[in-house]
Amino acid sequence: MTVIEARGLRKAFGKTVALDGVNLNVDEGRILGLIGPNGAGKSTALNAILGLTQYQGGLKVLGRDPWNERDQLMCDVCFIADVAVLPRWMRVSQSLDYVAGVHPRFDRAKAEGFLAKTDIKRGSKIRELSKGMVTQLHLALVMAIDAKLLVLDEPTLGLDILYRKQFYDSLLNDYFDRTRTIIVTTHQVEDVQHVLTDLMFINRGRIVLDCTMEDFDSRFLEVTVHPDHVAAARALKPIHERQVIGRSVLLFDHVDRQQLAPLGDVRKPSISDLFVAMLGDGPGDKGGAVQGATR
Amino acid sequence: MNTPLNSVPESSVGSQAVEPAVVSETRPLYWSIRRELWENRSIYIALLAAAGVYLVGYTISLFWVPRSMREIVPPHSTPPLIELAMPYAHAGMLIAATAFLVGIFYSLDALHGERRDRSILFWKSLPVSDLTTVLAKASVPLVILPVLVFVIAVLLQIVMWLESGAVLLLTGASTAMPWAPPVFEMQLVLLYSLVVMALWHAPLYMWMLLVSGWPRRATFLWAVFPPLALAAIEYIAFHTTYLATMLYSRLLGFDALAFDLVDKNGVPVDAHFIPLAQLAPGRFLSSPGLWLGLIFAAICVAGAVRLRRYQGPI
Numbered sequence: 001m002t003v004i005e006a007r008g009l010r011k012a013f014g015k016t017v018a019l020d021g022v023n024l025n026v027d028e029g030r031i032l033g034l035i036g037p038n039g040a041g042k043s044t045a046l047n048a049i050l051g052l053t054q055y056q057g058g059l060k061v062l063g064r065d066p067w068n069e070r071d072q073l074m075c076d077v078c079f080i081a082d083v084a085v086l087p088r089w090m091r092v093s094q095s096l097d098y099v100a101g102v103h104p105r106f107d108r109a110k111a112e113g114f115l116a117k118t119d120i121k122r123g124s125k126i127r128e129l130s131k132g133m134v135t136q137l138h139l140a141l142v143m144a145i146d147a148k149l150l151v152l153d154e155p156t157l158g159l160d161i162l163y164r165k166q167f168y169d170s171l172l173n174d175y176f177d178r179t180r181t182i183i184v185t186t187h188q189v190e191d192v193q194h195v196l197t198d199l200m201f202i203n204r205g206r207i208v209l210d211c212t213m214e215d216f217d218s219r220f221l222e223v224t225v226h227p228d229h230v231a232a233a234r235a236l237k238p239i240h241e242r243q244v245i246g247r248s249v250l251l252f253d254h255v256d257r258q259q260l261a262p263l264g265d266v267r268k269p270s271i272s273d274l275f276v277a278m279l280g281d282g283p284g285d286k287g288g289a290v291q292g293a294t295r
Numbered sequence: 296m297n298t299p300l301n302s303v304p305e306s307s308v309g310s311q312a313v314e315p316a317v318v319s320e321t322r323p324l325y326w327s328i329r330r331e332l333w334e335n336r337s338i339y340i341a342l343l344a345a346a347g348v349y350l351v352g353y354t355i356s357l358f359w360v361p362r363s364m365r366e367i368v369p370p371h372s373t374p375p376l377i378e379l380a381m382p383y384a385h386a387g388m389l390i391a392a393t394a395f396l397v398g399i400f401y402s403l404d405a406l407h408g409e410r411r412d413r414s415i416l417f418w419k420s421l422p423v424s425d426l427t428t429v430l431a432k433a434s435v436p437l438v439i440l441p442v443l444v445f446v447i448a449v450l451l452q453i454v455m456w457l458e459s460g461a462v463l464l465l466t467g468a469s470t471a472m473p474w475a476p477p478v479f480e481m482q483l484v485l486l487y488s489l490v491v492m493a494l495w496h497a498p499l500y501m502w503m504l505l506v507s508g509w510p511r512r513a514t515f516l517w518a519v520f521p522p523l524a525l526a527a528i529e530y531i532a533f534h535t536t537y538l539a540t541m542l543y544s545r546l547l548g549f550d551a552l553a554f555d556l557v558d559k560n561g562v563p564v565d566a567h568f569i570p571l572a573q574l575a576p577g578r579f580l581s582s583p584g585l586w587l588g589l590i591f592a593a594i595c596v597a598g599a600v601r602l603r604r605y606q607g608p609i
Binding site for chain 1: 330334409415424604607
């Protein structure tokens with residue numbers, strides 16, 4: 001089942017184009033990482049999906065038009081827009097009461113169960129909790145909702161590595177199943193590398209890479225080239241070249257590992273390696289060139 | 296590379312489908328109003344504080360009551376009703392005036408606070424429509440505050456009545472003569488007045504609510520300055536004061552419409568004790584000013600709903 005279907009999604013703020021004809025298909029049971037530099041259009045895309053901003057073009061989320069049906073859509077969609085959006089004046093118990101009061105798919109016992117594993121006291125005000133605890137609370141609220149789509153926009157911003165790891169562990173072990181879909185944007189790509197099933201790069205309002213993680217693993221290879229073989233390696237048309245301690249590191253797309261092995265040390269790149277390769281030489285410089293990288 | 300599909304247990308907690316509870320149409324509204332009361336505790340604290348201050352002052356004043364009663368009442372005659380009614384009327388007026396100020400400042404912050412602290416993103420992540428949220432916020436000055444004023448004023452007046460009775464008994468003054476006004480009748484008039492004021496002031500509150508959804512800061516200035524500026528322009532340009540008169544009437548003009556301030560003998564009625572016979576609900580409900588105001592209030596509510604749909608954090 002297709003959870004999100006966007007055709008020619010476009011959004012401009014004055015003369016600034018935030019989304020420039022984005023086409024997007026997200027199927028049920030996927031965990032999609034939407035990665036891009038600041039101002040690339042990630043949050044605008046998510047806001048359109050969540051019904052928080054108007055847009056041009058076609059967009060259906062769970063078969064609904066998000067802009068006109070936001071409140072009905074929110075029965076099946078959850079989002080954490082940022083860790084700092086829980087109202088600071090609210091008590092933890094009030095947040096449970098409120099969500100239980102307004103959300104038909106909220107399971108309070110489940111939320112209480114998640115909170116029991118933390119040090120969060122029911123009587124505390126949210127302003128009294130640490131940033132990590134606020135994230136735990138927000139995640140407990142969201143995970144207790146039987147939603148079909150969960151949208152996470154920089155959910156772990158400002159958290160230390162322990163909380164970040166715990167966040168994604170909880171998400172995978174206690175929440176995700178194959179009927180749910182998750183979209184996550186983050187700059188901490190190393191945190192989500194092993195979490196994602198699909199990867200999408202966005203830059204200047206355009207999708208510049210759209211592949212499954214299986215594709216990512218099979219397509220891209222990085223070679224630390226022996227100085228004698230640099231010319232031969234360049235002849236294989238790497239998509240990026242950088243220098244590390246005097247040696248050339250070249251990134252290849254769709255080049256056979258056996259072809260590369262004689263040229264130097266071959267390894268799988270990380271998402272951040274590919275991100276830097278595609279988008280690191282100045283925003284948009286590779287935008288046109290990597291269109292071919294979309295599936 | 297490991298994908299999570301391999302590592303996710305089949306029987307994860309989340310896979311147990313939750314039977315969606317039936318949520319009635321009014322449930323989100325009820326919980327939205329509750330959250331307004333959680334967030335804005337000043338709504339009832341300010342009224343209770345006003346009642347407390349008045350009660351302290353009134354209790355101290357009771358030490359002088361027997362003497363003042365002797366001064367104002369010749370032996371074996373009836374004390375003037377207005378003198379008796381005055382403390383009770385002032386109690387109601389003080390709490391109602393406090394509620395008016397609370398309502399104005401609440402409305403000015405209603406759609407601004409959630410944008411300022413970014414919590415609008417949390418509220419919008421839940422299945423509560425913008426209309427429900429705005430109606431919950433509108434109900435605070437229009438319904439919740441008048442109800443609270445009535446309950447607190449009634450309780451205060453009952454305590455005042457008991458206190459004054461007790462003081463008279465303890466000081467040996469006669470309780471045979473009237474020592475309190477017809478409090479129940481006063482409370483019925485208070486209830487009527489609160490309904491009248493809520494309806495009459497609805498456009499003011501809803502204008503403030505609308506403005507709270509627009510500017511990034513200084514909502515008070517945005518709400519107050521444009522009408523005053525227009526009134527000033529009118530006066531400078533045409534030497535007329537229609538707008539200023541209209542604004543003044545919107546604040547205090549309800550009493551001349553909702554009450555007959557002259558009794559059937561042509562004697563002016565004192566505002567401290569307005570008998571039930573002097574209420575004029577028919578005239579009030581048929582006045583164009585009321586309905587034009589309510590139409591303006593409805594337009595402001597519709598505008599606020601629309602604004603909230605478009606607005607995000609600031």
